[in-house]
Amino acid sequence: MAKSSYSYQLTHRDHSTCKWQHFPVFQRHLCGPTCFLRSVGVIIFSKEPVSKYKERDMAGSEGFVEADNTEAIIIRIEQKSRKIESLLRQCKPVEALKMALEGSPPKTKDERCKSANWIVVHRAIMAIKDVDGLFVSLDPEYYDILMKYLYRGLSTGDRPTCDQCLRIHEKLTEKAGLGCILRSLADTVNTV
Amino acid sequence: MASIAAHKFAQCITCHAWSPDQTMVAFCPNNNEVHIYRLVEDKWEKVHVLQKHDQIISGIDWSARSNKIVTVSHDRNSYVWNQEEAEWVPTLVILRLNRAALCVQWSPKENKFAVGSGAKTVCICYYEQENNWWVSKLIRKRHNSSVTSVAWHPNNILLATTSTDGKCRVFSTFIKGVDSRDSGTSLASDMKFGEQIVQLDLCFSWAFGVKWSPSGNTLAYVGHNSMIYFVDDVGPSPSAQDVAFRDLPLRDVLFVSERMVIGVGFDCHPMVFTADERGIWCFSRFLDERKRAPSSSKYGSQFSEAFGKLYGQSKQGVRNDAIDPTKPGGGVHENCITCIVPLRKAGDGTVTRFSTSGLDGKVVIWDLESRADLSL
Numbered sequence: 001m002a003k004s005s006y007s008y009q010l011t012h013r014d015h016s017t018c019k020w021q022h023f024p025v026f027q028r029h030l031c032g033p034t035c036f037l038r039s040v041g042v043i044i045f046s047k048e049p050v051s052k053y054k055e056r057d058m059a060g061s062e063g064f065v066e067a068d069n070t071e072a073i074i075i076r077i078e079q080k081s082r083k084i085e086s087l088l089r090q091c092k093p094v095e096a097l098k099m100a101l102e103g104s105p106p107k108t109k110d111e112r113c114k115s116a117n118w119i120v121v122h123r124a125i126m127a128i129k130d131v132d133g134l135f136v137s138l139d140p141e142y143y144d145i146l147m148k149y150l151y152r153g154l155s156t157g158d159r160p161t162c163d164q165c166l167r168i169h170e171k172l173t174e175k176a177g178l179g180c181i182l183r184s185l186a187d188t189v190n191t192v
Numbered sequence: 193m194a195s196i197a198a199h200k201f202a203q204c205i206t207c208h209a210w211s212p213d214q215t216m217v218a219f220c221p222n223n224n225e226v227h228i229y230r231l232v233e234d235k236w237e238k239v240h241v242l243q244k245h246d247q248i249i250s251g252i253d254w255s256a257r258s259n260k261i262v263t264v265s266h267d268r269n270s271y272v273w274n275q276e277e278a279e280w281v282p283t284l285v286i287l288r289l290n291r292a293a294l295c296v297q298w299s300p301k302e303n304k305f306a307v308g309s310g311a312k313t314v315c316i317c318y319y320e321q322e323n324n325w326w327v328s329k330l331i332r333k334r335h336n337s338s339v340t341s342v343a344w345h346p347n348n349i350l351l352a353t354t355s356t357d358g359k360c361r362v363f364s365t366f367i368k369g370v371d372s373r374d375s376g377t378s379l380a381s382d383m384k385f386g387e388q389i390v391q392l393d394l395c396f397s398w399a400f401g402v403k404w405s406p407s408g409n410t411l412a413y414v415g416h417n418s419m420i421y422f423v424d425d426v427g428p429s430p431s432a433q434d435v436a437f438r439d440l441p442l443r444d445v446l447f448v449s450e451r452m453v454i455g456v457g458f459d460c461h462p463m464v465f466t467a468d469e470r471g472i473w474c475f476s477r478f479l480d481e482r483k484r485a486p487s488s489s490k491y492g493s494q495f496s497e498a499f500g501k502l503y504g505q506s507k508q509g510v511r512n513d514a515i516d517p518t519k520p521g522g523g524v525h526e527n528c529i530t531c532i533v534p535l536r537k538a539g540d541g542t543v544t545r546f547s548t549s550g551l552d553g554k555v556v557i558w559d560l561e562s563r564a565d566l567s568l
Contacts (some may be wrong), residue, residue, distance in 0.1 A: 087380070131546075143518070144436070160250055176438055177437075177438025177439055178418070178438070178439060178440055179418030179436060179437050179438045179439050179440065180436075180438065182416070182418045182435060182440065182441060183417045183418055184421065185417075186396060186397035186416055186417030186418075187396045187397070187417060188396055188397075189396045192394075
């Protein structure tokens with residue numbers, strides 16, 4: 001499938017044609033005001049010029065490989081999103097966060113994949129009520145990646161998101177130390 | 193306590209080195225001079241000042257057998273200092289660099305030394321008898337950024353480097369007429385000068401402080417992302433481990449044995465990393481007193497087991513961290529530690545004593561034998 005066919009559908013107002021409606025999370029968000037999308041970092045879509053993708057399509061087969069790969073990642077994130085929703089319904093927010101952080105960040109430079117994954121992680125982060133309880137059952141291997149997503153949350157400037165991220169950030173720094181912050185800042189390859 | 197002596201020599205020390213008999217220490221007090229002090233009746237006495245460089249001296253190494261000092265500086269030059277009677281006589285080594293020299297180390301046989309530089313090159317310098325001259329051969333076009341550290345393999349041929357491009361590389365430094373073919377291992381014997389044997393691409397940020405284990409089987413280096421990397425079987429198929437720790441990044445490392453590494457850096461407290469019988473490395477403990485109690489004891493007990501694997505907060509580690517009442521609130525060093533140097537006894541391969549220096553201007557001597565829990 002050519003990449004251009006689903007570029008920037010997030011900005012569509014007509015959700016019936018939008019591929020992203022498959023996301024249970026998205027359905028709710030998209031029907032709300034667009035400022036919510038901005039608050040969770042989706043603004044990044046409009047920053048990226050469409051022409052960039054056009055150029056890559058013209059580059060030949062390599063672009064299509066990338067497109068297939070992107071497609072696969074999007075499908076994987078969709079599946080993950082559904083699982084998270086069901087975990088949240090069962091009142092297992094920590095399990096949901098683990099699930100969200102699993103396989104994150106998607107190993108791609110594609111901003112749509114990153115944003116889609118961020119929205120899933122954001123959903124799980126916001127569902128956390130008991131921050132102390134979170135660190136009882138969250139394994140240390142998730143610390144570095146969680147820290148990266150907390151900084152992405154703080155970058156949105158959205159009040160409830162920042163409040164929640166700061167709450168978790170305090171506890172996470174206590175647990176994982178300054179080394180964790182340094183790793184999340186220093187890693188310029190696996191960007192979230 | 194593991195530190196047996198500490199002395200503040202200057203406001204700041206960029207690097208230091210010990211004389212072969214370890215009675216004198218040479219260091220750069222963050223300027224263009226090398227000061228040499230000798231311990232006389234429990235007091236440090238300044239015996240020499242080596243003045244020849246124009247800018248800050250970034251590296252000093254004192255050869256154990258030939259008693260020569262090599263210094264490199266931001267002025268892009270290097271001097272080899274020979275003691276003739278009471279005086280230290282410098283010989284200029286033209287490195288042919290267009291950026292600062294950053295680090296220097298004598299090779300194990302002391303017939304070569306390696307200089308890392310900001311010019312993305314490594315200089316291998318050797319003495320030419322007929323010309324009475326130190327010659328510098330350059331390894332070019334391999335590093336994409338400044339070379340922050342160099343380390344010699346015990347076979348005198350292989351050289352490991354770290355760079356601010358985040359990579360650790362291993363080169364052959366075979367020089368015709370200086371090295372003989374049989375001196376190297378099978379790995380190094382067929383290599384030409386400057387040939388890259390392996391490039392380790394484990395770190396995503398600046399890399400510092402590379403060292404070989406005493407046998408040369410393991411390589412350790414640190415990244416500026418609070419990680420330390422251990423590489424076994426350096427060659428075509430190396431195996432690597434990375435260990436994350438919870439504190440500020442390291443600047444330099446030292447193997448005290450095949451299974452124990454000391455790391456020093458921005459955290460001001462030397463860290464001990466150990467390998468278990470399977471060869472799995474992990475953070476073991478801080479060498480000096482613990483600077484702070486574990487902040488959340490509430491979940492500490494349930495958590496420490498799993499947590500210790502990655503972040504070194506194991507129960508054992510906490511128990512061993514006896515707080516020294518004489519130094520409230522901290523360790524011996526008060527600022528970033530930039531340099532760690534072994535203090536070897538003559539003819540002894542194992543290291544039980546070593547010294548550290550840093551931006552606080554102190555040189556601290558540590559002894560592992562005084563600690564039963566760290567016996568090798």
